[in-house]
Amino acid sequence: xxxxSAETVIAPARARTAADSATVRRKQGFQHGGWFxxxxxxxxxxxxxxxxxxxxxxxxxxxxxxxxxxxxxxxxNYREALHDSMMWDSLxxxxxxxxxxxxxxxxxxxxxxMLAHHIERGKWLWRLCFFMPFLLPSTVAGNLWQWLFNSxxxxxxxxxxxxxxxxxxxSYAMLAIxxxxxxxxxxxxxxxxxxxxQGIPGHLYEAAKLDGANAWHRMVHITLPMLRNITGLxxxxxxxxxxxxxxxxxxxxDFGPGPENSTRSFVQYTLEEGFTSYRVGYxxxxxxxxxxxxxxxxxxxxxxxxxxxxxxx
Amino acid sequence: xxxxxxxIRIKSRTRKAWTPSQIVxxxxxxxxxxxxxxxxxxxxxxxxxxxxxxxxxxxHWLPKEWTGQAWKALFETGNITDWFVNSLVVSVCVTSIVLxxxxxxxxxxxxxxxxxxxxxxxxxxxxxxxxxxxxxxxxFTTVQQxxxxxxxxxxxxxxxxxxxxxxxxYKFFQGIPKELEEAAFIDGAGRxxxxxxxxxxxxxxxxxxVGIFTFIASWNNFLWPYMVTNNPxxxxxxxxxxxxxxxxxxxxxxxxxxxxMAGLPLIVVFVxxxxxxxxxxxxxxxxxQ
Numbered sequence: 001x002x003x004x005s006a007e008t009v010i011a012p013a014r015a016r017t018a019a020d021s022a023t024v025r026r027k028q029g030f031q032h033g034g035w036f037x038x039x040x041x042x043x044x045x046x047x048x049x050x051x052x053x054x055x056x057x058x059x060x061x062x063x064x065x066x067x068x069x070x071x072x073x074x075x076x077n078y079r080e081a082l083h084d085s086m087m088w089d090s091l092x093x094x095x096x097x098x099x100x101x102x103x104x105x106x107x108x109x110x111x112x113x114m115l116a117h118h119i120e121r122g123k124w125l126w127r128l129c130f131f132m133p134f135l136l137p138s139t140v141a142g143n144l145w146q147w148l149f150n151s152x153x154x155x156x157x158x159x160x161x162x163x164x165x166x167x168x169x170x171s172y173a174m175l176a177i178x179x180x181x182x183x184x185x186x187x188x189x190x191x192x193x194x195x196x197x198q199g200i201p202g203h204l205y206e207a208a209k210l211d212g213a214n215a216w217h218r219m220v221h222i223t224l225p226m227l228r229n230i231t232g233l234x235x236x237x238x239x240x241x242x243x244x245x246x247x248x249x250x251x252x253x254d255f256g257p258g259p260e261n262s263t264r265s266f267v268q269y270t271l272e273e274g275f276t277s278y279r280v281g282y283x284x285x286x287x288x289x290x291x292x293x294x295x296x297x298x299x300x301x302x303x304x305x306x307x308x309x310x311x312x313x
Numbered sequence: 314x315x316x317x318x319x320x321i322r323i324k325s326r327t328r329k330a331w332t333p334s335q336i337v338x339x340x341x342x343x344x345x346x347x348x349x350x351x352x353x354x355x356x357x358x359x360x361x362x363x364x365x366x367x368x369x370x371x372x373h374w375l376p377k378e379w380t381g382q383a384w385k386a387l388f389e390t391g392n393i394t395d396w397f398v399n400s401l402v403v404s405v406c407v408t409s410i411v412l413x414x415x416x417x418x419x420x421x422x423x424x425x426x427x428x429x430x431x432x433x434x435x436x437x438x439x440x441x442x443x444x445x446x447x448x449x450x451x452x453f454t455t456v457q458q459x460x461x462x463x464x465x466x467x468x469x470x471x472x473x474x475x476x477x478x479x480x481x482x483y484k485f486f487q488g489i490p491k492e493l494e495e496a497a498f499i500d501g502a503g504r505x506x507x508x509x510x511x512x513x514x515x516x517x518x519x520x521x522x523v524g525i526f527t528f529i530a531s532w533n534n535f536l537w538p539y540m541v542t543n544n545p546x547x548x549x550x551x552x553x554x555x556x557x558x559x560x561x562x563x564x565x566x567x568x569x570x571x572x573x574m575a576g577l578p579l580i581v582v583f584v585x586x587x588x589x590x591x592x593x594x595x596x597x598x599x600x601x602q
Contacts, residue, residue, distance in 0.1 A: 040437075183352065
């Protein structure tokens with residue numbers, strides 16, 4: 001439907017000269033777009049820009065949550081943060097979690113998408129099965145796995161005949177959270193891959209078949225190169241999401257820091273400083289440090305992308 | 314695009330023979346699905362056990378005695394219906410506001426000219442890196458200053474400025490041929506009219522994808538409502554269920570019933586809209602860019 005109506009609209013425009021359309025563009029507001037952007041910008045300034053600036057300001061004060069008058073203390077918060085081993089530990093933990101989760105999710109999502117794409121029957125059923133966990137709230141997924149990993153009544157140990165203290169031993173706690181995260185979130189990346197697979201033109205494969213390429217060649221020379229952009233997107237989104245680990249770990253550890261503090265993530269530490277210790281100034285300072293780190297990761301990615309594009313040219 | 318979709322539909326309707334490779338793939342699919350669904354089946358069976366049976370060691374899959382007591386207790390003791398309504402109000406409001414403002418902004422950035430556009434676009438892109446998880450404490454004190462702690466507005470509005478959605482729609486609008494709009498301008502339509510009668514209908518699949526993902530994210534959002542509400546009457550499903558566990562001790566059968574209740578609406582939505590979701594993702598350029 002949309003295609004036909006679009007074509008009929010295009011036709012008269014093509015008949016006109018280029019000079020005509022330039023005048024039109026100038027006259028008919030391809031200008032004054034400010035009003036389109038204004039509602040979003042209002043919300044954006046109130047709830048993103050302003051809190052960010054406020055965070056920068058608060059990070060130089062000793063503000064507390066009650067809103068008592070804060071006094072300016074310069075760089076003291078940042079100086080303290082540099083020597084705060086709890087902060088560095090929690091930052092390291094979030095980074096470690098990211099390093100474990102991102103490659104696993106990317107590979108797993110790709111394999112699941114290939115599977116769902118190539119089975120000819122019941123496509124909707126595979127999509128539903130692999131995506132369903134992502135539809136659960138993080139708290140529900142967390143509670144469910146907290147219980148599956150329970151060493152006495154839990155199904156994980158029972159099914160695999162293990163006796164592992166998943167949630168009470170520091171060497172297993174983070175692994176348990178990683179497994180839960182894989183199950184819970186792989187569906188989103190799976191769906192992105194599936195959509196990308198469906199977007200690869202079929203004639204590429206047919207041409208390759210005529211040239212005698214086998215399944216392995218077709219995958220290495222067509223599928224994987226065609227999926228390079230989506231892989232970049234999946235990895236970037238997963239890095240940002242994983243660095244912000246919070247929901248899964250606090251729910252599975254009953255809102256605590258895990259055995260011997262082994263699962264306290266960076267976000268959790270920030271919120272503890274802000275809401276439990278009431279140190280808003282300090283919490284803001286470490287939030288800003290975190291923001292800078294995330295921004296650095298994002299900029300590094302953009303820089304790599306640009307270099308790759310130039311290299312390709 | 315339309316013809317592609319039609320071809321796919323026809324292809325899936327024609328019955329294909331069971332080749333050996335299809336049999337192997339299907340069996341693999343069944344095995345993987347079983348792994349994915351086992352935790353959910355376990356939750357369902359547990360919710361139908363009595364509390365004492367639920368914590369028996371060793372655990373067993375099926376209830377020896379099937380009972381609906383956990384589900385009944387859930388409705389009698391918790392405020393689960395309140396939480397459900399709260400979740401619905403918050404998610405519907407967030408989704409409508411996000412769709413409106415990000416469609417307008419995406420179009421504004423992609424197709425109009427105004428002073429400072431590029432700078433503003435850069436600022437919005439920087440916003441991709443700011444989330445309640447990154448700047449939770451300053452965001453909370455801001456919302457506190459506005460007097461919106463423990464209110465619906467406090468829960469809704471901070472979720473309504475997602476730079477990511479603006480970016481996705483911006484990319485999509487950039488791909489629409491300019492000639493479409495120019496033709497409408499020549500016919501005398503104004504900027505807003507063109508937006509609503511030409512651009513929005515073209516963007517329907519992308520808007521659907523953005524809307525559904527916003528709804529899922531908002532329905533399942535735990536961190537922000539957790540920070541901004543203390544009043545149990547205002548809690549959303551994920552928060553309410555997380556606190557049930559803290560205040561009553563762990564009642565597993567009831568907790569599993571509550572969890573399934575919280576997950577069910579989205580699962581139903583997905584069952585009905587999955588074709589649109591996948592094609593929407595493909596159309597947004599999310600998959601291709």
